[in-house]
Amino acid sequence: METMTVLQWLLDGMLVLALVWLAWRALSSPDLFTAIVLFIAFGLMMALAWVRLQAPDIALAEAAIGAGLTGALLLSALARSNDLADRINDDQIVDTEKK
Amino acid sequence: MSVTDRSRLALVFRRVLMLLLLGLAGGLAYAVLSLPDQAVGLSDRVRANMETSGVSNPVTAVLLNFRGYDTLLEMAVLLVALLGVWSLGSAAVYRRSNPEPVLLSLVGVLVPMLLLMAGYLLWVGADAPGGAFQAGSVLAAAGILMLLACKRPPVQLLGWSLRLVLVLGLGAFIAVGVSLLSASGMFLQYPPGLAGALILFIEAAATLSIGVTLAALFLGGRLDPDA
Numbered sequence: 001m002e003t004m005t006v007l008q009w010l011l012d013g014m015l016v017l018a019l020v021w022l023a024w025r026a027l028s029s030p031d032l033f034t035a036i037v038l039f040i041a042f043g044l045m046m047a048l049a050w051v052r053l054q055a056p057d058i059a060l061a062e063a064a065i066g067a068g069l070t071g072a073l074l075l076s077a078l079a080r081s082n083d084l085a086d087r088i089n090d091d092q093i094v095d096t097e098k099k
Numbered sequence: 100m101s102v103t104d105r106s107r108l109a110l111v112f113r114r115v116l117m118l119l120l121l122g123l124a125g126g127l128a129y130a131v132l133s134l135p136d137q138a139v140g141l142s143d144r145v146r147a148n149m150e151t152s153g154v155s156n157p158v159t160a161v162l163l164n165f166r167g168y169d170t171l172l173e174m175a176v177l178l179v180a181l182l183g184v185w186s187l188g189s190a191a192v193y194r195r196s197n198p199e200p201v202l203l204s205l206v207g208v209l210v211p212m213l214l215l216m217a218g219y220l221l222w223v224g225a226d227a228p229g230g231a232f233q234a235g236s237v238l239a240a241a242g243i244l245m246l247l248a249c250k251r252p253p254v255q256l257l258g259w260s261l262r263l264v265l266v267l268g269l270g271a272f273i274a275v276g277v278s279l280l281s282a283s284g285m286f287l288q289y290p291p292g293l294a295g296a297l298i299l300f301i302e303a304a305a306t307l308s309i310g311v312t313l314a315a316l317f318l319g320g321r322l323d324p325d326a
Contacts, residue, residue: 056228057158060220064236069313072243076317 015049036074043067153294155226162230163298167287171276174269174305181265181312190320198248206248213241221306225295231268231302235309242314257322261311268308272301 022045026038043066050059145157145165152160162170217237224230252261275297276287283290289297315322 057230057233060228060233061236064233064240068240069236069243069317072240072317076319080319 012052015045015052018045019049032078033075036071036078039074040067040071043071151291151294153289153291153296153298154224156224156228156230158228159224159230159298163301164289164294167272167276170305171269171272171287174272174308177309177312178265178269181315184316184319185321188320189323190318202248206244206250210241210244213237213244217241217306217310221302224302225299231305232309234302234306236313238306238310239313239317242310243317246314246317261315261322264307264311265315266308268301268305271304275301 019042022038022042026035026042029035029038043062046066047059047063050056050062142157145161148165149155149157149160152164154160154164217234220229220234220237221231222229224234279288279290280286
């Protein structure tokens with residue numbers, strides 16, 4: 001029983017540290033792609049934390065919506081904004097060539 | 100305004116922001132620390148009324164029965180979010196690249212499994228963790244995989260049938276609520292004998308709507324059948 005409690009404390013402590021670290025890295029990362037991948041990892045860790053808090057319903061929702069779908073939405077938004085930036089750059093190049 | 104003035108202003112702004120955030124953190128810490136040790140909460144009342152709810156999973160009982168109105172509004176929020184995205188313009192038809200064979204075979208394996216899993220989550224929600232939102236998001240994941248593999252739905256389905264599926268969940272919820280209102284005079288007050296069947300009906304419709312709505316959000320624009 002004693003060793004189980006110690007192991008559980010270790011697991012919970014590592015979860016908390018990983019969550020804070022991932023959140024900080026996701027917020028401070030200058031590269032948006034890295035930030036999104038870190039956010040997805042944060043969502044998966046958060047799902048584990050919900051399991052540890054004995055809330056499996058929320059853990060399922062977090063893994064599916066928080067990590068999976070939000071990650072996919074963010075990645076598609078990033079791809080779209082990169083496309084937009086490329087198009088604006090191309091237009092500028094064309095403009096300068098005309099001049 | 101000179102450059103030094105501007106950077107000084109930014110510094111002052113950052114300090115004020117830091118103070119405000121520290122105040123917020125302190126307030127939150129105080130609120131958490133001053134919580135009563137043994138909160139009574141509503142779990143006892145939920146447990147006492149479980150027999151009338153029609154399901155045996157307390158979370159589903161609260162979401163679909165005791166606080167069904169909240170879930171109804173959540174469905175409306177999801178629909179409004181999609182309408183907001185659609186009002187921005189139509190989905191760009193771009194990158195019709197040939198998907199790699201690895202992705203194609205993965206989609207072939209994963210999509211049927213995801214569909215099965217969505218059905219399981221929907222069914223099991225009555226007496227174990229699961230339910231419409233989880234099942235719907237798994238369904239949406241299958242849809243997004245199909246879209247990534249360039250497997251677009253046939254054009255004939257993008258018109259009214261798509262819109263019908265999108266409002267199906269909210270429509271079923273409201274239809275059940277209104278018919279109960281006219282039958283018993285209470286909005287969304289399920290009779291205990293019918294509660295299980297009604298919840299399953301609403302959840303099935305909601306799962307379809309949530310799945311299609313989330314997949315449509317991924318496309319990021321209106322789907323025009325003639326585009």
